Amino acid sequence: xxEEELIVRGLTGVDMSLRIAGPGTRSLAFLIDWQIRLxxxxxxxxxxxxxxxxxxxxxxxxxxxxLVAGILALxxxxxxxxxxxxxxxxxxxxxxxxxxxxxxVEGATPTVGSLLMRNLFRLVDGLPGFYMVGLGxxxxxxxxxxxxxxxxxxxxxxxxxxxxxxxxxxxxxxxKSALPPEALRLVQDVLDRWPELEEGQRTxxxxxxxxxxxxxxxxxGDGALSGDALRAHLEGLLGTGSRS
Amino acid sequence: xxxxxxxDAAVWIRxxxxxxxxxxxETAAAPRRALATVDDALRTLRTYRILARHFASARGLLxxxxxxxxxxxxxxxxxxxxxxxxxxxxxxxxxxxRDEIPAAARSVxxxxxxxxxxxxxxxxxxxxxxxxxxxxxxxxxxxRMIDGVEHGHLWTDQVFSVVPPELLSARIFSNNxxxxxxxxxxxxxxxxxxxxxxxxxxLMLGGLLAFxxxxxxxxxxxxxxxxxxxxxxxxxxxxxxAGTALGEALIRPQLDTRAESLRRRAAELGxxxxxxxxxxxxSGLIEGxxxxxxxxxxxxxLVVGLGYWTLMLLLLSGxxxxxxxxxxxxx
Numbered sequence: 001x002x003e004e005e006l007i008v009r010g011l012t013g014v015d016m017s018l019r020i021a022g023p024g025t026r027s028l029a030f031l032i033d034w035q036i037r038l039x040x041x042x043x044x045x046x047x048x049x050x051x052x053x054x055x056x057x058x059x060x061x062x063x064x065x066x067l068v069a070g071i072l073a074l075x076x077x078x079x080x081x082x083x084x085x086x087x088x089x090x091x092x093x094x095x096x097x098x099x100x101x102x103x104x105v106e107g108a109t110p111t112v113g114s115l116l117m118r119n120l121f122r123l124v125d126g127l128p129g130f131y132m133v134g135l136g137x138x139x140x141x142x143x144x145x146x147x148x149x150x151x152x153x154x155x156x157x158x159x160x161x162x163x164x165x166x167x168x169x170x171x172x173x174x175x176k177s178a179l180p181p182e183a184l185r186l187v188q189d190v191l192d193r194w195p196e197l198e199e200g201q202r203t204x205x206x207x208x209x210x211x212x213x214x215x216x217x218x219x220x221g222d223g224a225l226s227g228d229a230l231r232a233h234l235e236g237l238l239g240t241g242s243r244s
Numbered sequence: 245x246x247x248x249x250x251x252d253a254a255v256w257i258r259x260x261x262x263x264x265x266x267x268x269x270e271t272a273a274a275p276r277r278a279l280a281t282v283d284d285a286l287r288t289l290r291t292y293r294i295l296a297r298h299f300a301s302a303r304g305l306l307x308x309x310x311x312x313x314x315x316x317x318x319x320x321x322x323x324x325x326x327x328x329x330x331x332x333x334x335x336x337x338x339x340x341x342r343d344e345i346p347a348a349a350r351s352v353x354x355x356x357x358x359x360x361x362x363x364x365x366x367x368x369x370x371x372x373x374x375x376x377x378x379x380x381x382x383x384x385x386x387x388r389m390i391d392g393v394e395h396g397h398l399w400t401d402q403v404f405s406v407v408p409p410e411l412l413s414a415r416i417f418s419n420n421x422x423x424x425x426x427x428x429x430x431x432x433x434x435x436x437x438x439x440x441x442x443x444x445x446x447l448m449l450g451g452l453l454a455f456x457x458x459x460x461x462x463x464x465x466x467x468x469x470x471x472x473x474x475x476x477x478x479x480x481x482x483x484x485x486a487g488t489a490l491g492e493a494l495i496r497p498q499l500d501t502r503a504e505s506l507r508r509r510a511a512e513l514g515x516x517x518x519x520x521x522x523x524x525x526x527s528g529l530i531e532g533x534x535x536x537x538x539x540x541x542x543x544x545x546l547v548v549g550l551g552y553w554t555l556m557l558l559l560l561s562g563x564x565x566x567x568x569x570x571x572x573x574x575x
Contacts, residue, residue: 167271170264
């Protein structure tokens with residue numbers, strides 16, 4: 001399936017596209033959030049249970065303690081999404097982990113009102129159970145939105161977490177290196193993944209890349225670069241010297 | 245590798261790379277800033293304008309390139325930061341209560357009348373049905389409630405001695421909020437959900453009144469609902485009207501598309517739901533502390549009920565917080 005995009009009209013008239021998060025990302029974010037709030041709620045109830053074992057607490061206080069713990073657990077469970085989305089400006093820990101955030105259809109941060117409205121419609125999206133209405137809507141709607149998003153005018157988009165970092169790194173490398181930006185980005189990617197790749201795999205990748213961007217380097221036969229020498233050469237191309 | 249083929253692009257990139265590195269710092273800082281000064285805001289706007297211009301050029305010179313993507317992502321990050329709504333502070337709160345809630349209430353005024361008519365009609369229908377076919381009461385009341393009334397006791401009599409008033413208030417409040425929000429949200433089903441919720445609540449009310457009347461306990465039920473009932477029923481009607489208005493936005497869109505029309509209407513009606521939730525909070529407290537307590541006399545309950553209802557009218561008409569001088573409430 002082709003990646004879907006939300007086209008946003010910029011303030012200067014230049015259109016930008018934001019990648020729309022599909023039902024998979026949405027479900028992942030929800031599951032992470034669900035586990036967090038369930039764990040916090042259970043921890044509260046556990047705390048109340050442990051307190052019951054402590055000596056010197058009268059029976060009457062225990063009832064009040066259970067009541068408070070129960071109400072707090074329910075509040076956390078039901079207010080987790082609206083409160084955190086408002087405080088974290090369209091994100092929750094689950095959405096952040098899944099690399100997604102909420103924006104308006106105009107690409108801006110949603111208002112408190114629209115975030116509350118979005119959460120209100122969980123009543124309908126959650127029907128008849130397991131968010132079936134919401135999930136069904138996500139599968140068939142234009143911007144992969146559930147009913148709450150439709151009403152609130154919000155869209156869940158994939159967040160480019162390294163928007164400023166990638167621009168900074170790319171421009172830094174462009175100043176120091178003679179390589180074109182596309183090649184620079186590829187070299188950067190290989191170096192970033194260097195520790196995670198297996199020896200044979202990264203040697204093959206690095207040689208293939210060098211053969212394209214720096215044909216003068218010997219990548220095959222006797223005297224071909226290998227291991228650390230390959231890495232050092234790639235770093236040299238970036239003009240950054242040794243990179244962590 | 246376009247710049248190799250296009251020397252202009254390579255020159256263009258190298259000339260701007262140092263500037264991008266500086267702008268990237270502002271791109272990272274702007275979304276994280278909690279409170280921006282005027283200088284910060286102007287700097288963010290300047291950065292956005294430069295990056296947007298460069299992105300437009302990069303898209304032409306190097307379409308689909310990593311550089312164009314990096315510039316686009318940086319622009320999008322700044323776009324979100326610039327479009328951030330102001331903090332929800334005191335001014336916003338005053339505007340909500342003084343302007344937005346009354347405006348939302350005015351926008352559903354005629355619908356409220358229809359919903360009240362529907363509630364009255366369904367209450368009468370409920371009364372008639374249970375009076376004519378008494379066995380139908382089992383559809384709207386539990387066996388325990390029916391048994392209690394048949395033995396001369398209202399279910400509301402025992403509640404005060406069994407459940408602490410705080411807990412009772414919390415339970416009633418949450419139940420009422422779910423009913424009210426349900427009446428609003430179900431409006432998305434072209435208004436039919438709200439229609440169903442109001443009709444069902446009316447049938448229940450009428451049926452229970454008729455059932456208690458048959459056993460000579462109607463005055464006890466009226467005494468119970470006197471203090472909290474006026475606002476509670478009004479709020480359910482308001483939420484039903486808001487839900488119907490939401491459905492109407494889908495049936496008869498006022499804007500270009502149904503989605504746009506729905507979005508606009510929901511944003512307009514949002515403040516009304518805030519008012520409903522707050523009113524229900526007060527109503528829940530009255531229902532938990534005053535309504536079930538036999539010590540409170542009927543005149544006292546009447547004063548509380550009418551007083552709270554008047555407060556609701558003041559809130560919905562915008563007279564609770566006076567308009568600043570020079571402004572007037574549009575009728």
